[in-house]
Amino acid sequence: xxxxxDAHAPVVLDIAGLALTPDDRRRLAHPLTGGLILFARNWESxxxxxxxxxxxxxxxPDCLVCVDHExxxxxxFRTDGFTALPAMRVLGELWMRDAMAATxxxxxxxxxxxxxxxxxxxxxxxxxxxxxxHGGSTVIGDRAFHRDARVAALLAKSVAHGMLRAxxxxxxxxxxxxxxVKADSHVAVPVDRRSLKALLxxxxxxxxxLSATLTAVMPAHVVYAKVxxxxxxxxxxxxKEILRERMGFTGAVFSDDLSMxxxxxxxxxxxxxxxxxVLALQAGCDLVLLCNQSVDGGEAVDELLEGLAAAATDGRWxxxxxxxxxxxxxxxxxxxxxxxxxxxxxxYQRALERLP
Numbered sequence: 001x002x003x004x005x006d007a008h009a010p011v012v013l014d015i016a017g018l019a020l021t022p023d024d025r026r027r028l029a030h031p032l033t034g035g036l037i038l039f040a041r042n043w044e045s046x047x048x049x050x051x052x053x054x055x056x057x058x059x060x061p062d063c064l065v066c067v068d069h070e071x072x073x074x075x076x077f078r079t080d081g082f083t084a085l086p087a088m089r090v091l092g093e094l095w096m097r098d099a100m101a102a103t104x105x106x107x108x109x110x111x112x113x114x115x116x117x118x119x120x121x122x123x124x125x126x127x128x129x130x131x132x133x134h135g136g137s138t139v140i141g142d143r144a145f146h147r148d149a150r151v152a153a154l155l156a157k158s159v160a161h162g163m164l165r166a167x168x169x170x171x172x173x174x175x176x177x178x179x180x181v182k183a184d185s186h187v188a189v190p191v192d193r194r195s196l197k198a199l200l201x202x203x204x205x206x207x208x209x210l211s212a213t214l215t216a217v218m219p220a221h222v223v224y225a226k227v228x229x230x231x232x233x234x235x236x237x238x239x240k241e242i243l244r245e246r247m248g249f250t251g252a253v254f255s256d257d258l259s260m261x262x263x264x265x266x267x268x269x270x271x272x273x274x275x276x277x278v279l280a281l282q283a284g285c286d287l288v289l290l291c292n293q294s295v296d297g298g299e300a301v302d303e304l305l306e307g308l309a310a311a312a313t314d315g316r317w318x319x320x321x322x323x324x325x326x327x328x329x330x331x332x333x334x335x336x337x338x339x340x341x342x343x344x345x346x347x348y349q350r351a352l353e354r355l356p
Contacts, residue, residue, distance in 0.1 A: 008319030009034030009327065010287045011277070011308065012066060012254070013301050016294045018044050020055055023298055028059050030305045034327050035064035037291060038122065040076045046120055046339060049077065053121025064330055069117060069125040071109065072142055077120075081339065083112050083352065088129060090356050091155050092146035103158040108354035110162025110170075115348050118168055118336045125163070126218060126254070128156040130172045130206045131179035140179045153206035157213050162351065164215075169330040171254060172210065174220035175232060175243060177203025181222055189231070190222045199224060200242075208247045216252040216330060217243065219285075221260050230283075234276075239284030252326040255280040257291040259300070273300055274307025278317045286323035 012035035015024045027033060036056060043049055053065050067076050072087025091109070095102035110128075117125060131137070132152055133144035145152040156172060163170045176199050181190035192199070200208070207217065219233040228235040233255045243249045258276045271279070277288045293300035311317040342348055 070127040087142040089142035106158035107162040108351035110159035111351040114163040114166035114168035149205040169215035171216035173218035255288040
C-alpha cells in the first residue's frame with residue numbers, strides 16, 4: 001500500500017528488535033504511519049542500524065526515523081564509534097565560566113550528535129530539552145541546561161544550530177516546561193499549579209524566544225491546573241492558542257508517548273490509545289507517538305492504526321494536510337554521508353574538538 005502524500009500520516013510507532021519483522025513491514029506500509037522511533041533495544045552496531053534504517057526507507061521513503069538522543073543518560077547509541085555526549089547540564093556549568101565558549105561547545109555537540117545519527121540513516125532526534133532545572137525533578141535533572149530560562153534558550157539554540165548544520169531537524173521539549181514538577185509523567189500525572197503569567201515568564205519563555213528557530217516541539221504530559229484541566233499535549237489552549245497564536249510557532253508538534261501514565265487518563269476516565277491519539281490530534285498535535293508497544297506482539301500498535309483509520313472514516317478525526325506538510329518538512333533535505341566520509345569531514349572533526 002502506497003501512502004497518499006496529500007493525506008496525513010500522524011503515527012510514530014516503534015519496533016521490537018534489531019531487524020524488521022513481517023508485522024513491522026505491514027505496519028510501516030499503513031498510510032497513517034508517518035514515523036518510527038528507535039530505542040536501545042534496536043541497536044547492536046552501526047552496520048546493523050544502517051541496514052535497519054535503509055530497509056525502513058526502502059519500504060517508506062518518507063518515513064521519519066526518530067530517536068531520543070540528547071546526551072548524558074538519554075543517549076540510545078553509545079558504542080561502535082558513537083561519541084559519548086555529555087549531559088546538557090555540563091553546558092550550563094560551562095556557561096557560568098565562559099558563556100561564549102559554552103555556546104560554541106553547544107553548537108559542536110549538536111553537530112556531532114546529528115552527524116553521527118544521520119550517517120546511520122536516522123532523520124530526527126528529540127532534542128534539545130528546554131525544561132529548566134528547578135532542582136526537584138528526577139526525570140529531568142541533568143537533562144536540563146540551567147535554571148535560568150535565558151541561558152537554557154541560548155544553549156538550546158546553539159545545539160539546534162549544530163544539528164541543522166548537520167542537516168537534521170530538532171525538537172524542543174517538554175512544552176511549556178516539565179522541570180518544576182517532581183512527579184514523572186511516565187508513571188504519574190504531574191500537576192503544576194503555577195499561574196499562566198508565572199509559566200510564560202519562566203519555563204515557557206524559551207519557546208517564545210525560539211519561535212523562529214525550533215523545527216518541532218513536544219508538549220509535556222503535565223496538567224497546568226490554572227491554565228487547563230487537561231495535560232498540555234491534549235490542550236487546545238496550550239497548543240493552538242498559546243504556542244501557535246501567541247508565540248507564533250509554525251513547526252511540527254509531536255505528542256509525547258501515548259503509553260505514558262500521564263497520557264492514559266483524562267477527565268477522570270481511562271483512555272484507549274485511539275482515544276488518546278484523537279484527543280491529541282484534535283488539540284493541535286501533528287504527530288502522535290506510541291512507544292514500547294511492539295515488544296509483546298504489537299496488538300496496541302495495530303489497535304491504534306485501525307482505530308485512527310476508523311475515527312477518520314466516521315468523522316471523529318479529520319486528517320490535516322498542514323500537519324502532513326509540517327511532518328514532511330522534518331525529513332532531511334540532503335542525503336546522508338557514510339560513516340567513513342564523516343570521519344574525514346573537517347567540520348565534524350572540529351566539532352569533536354570543541355565538545356565540553
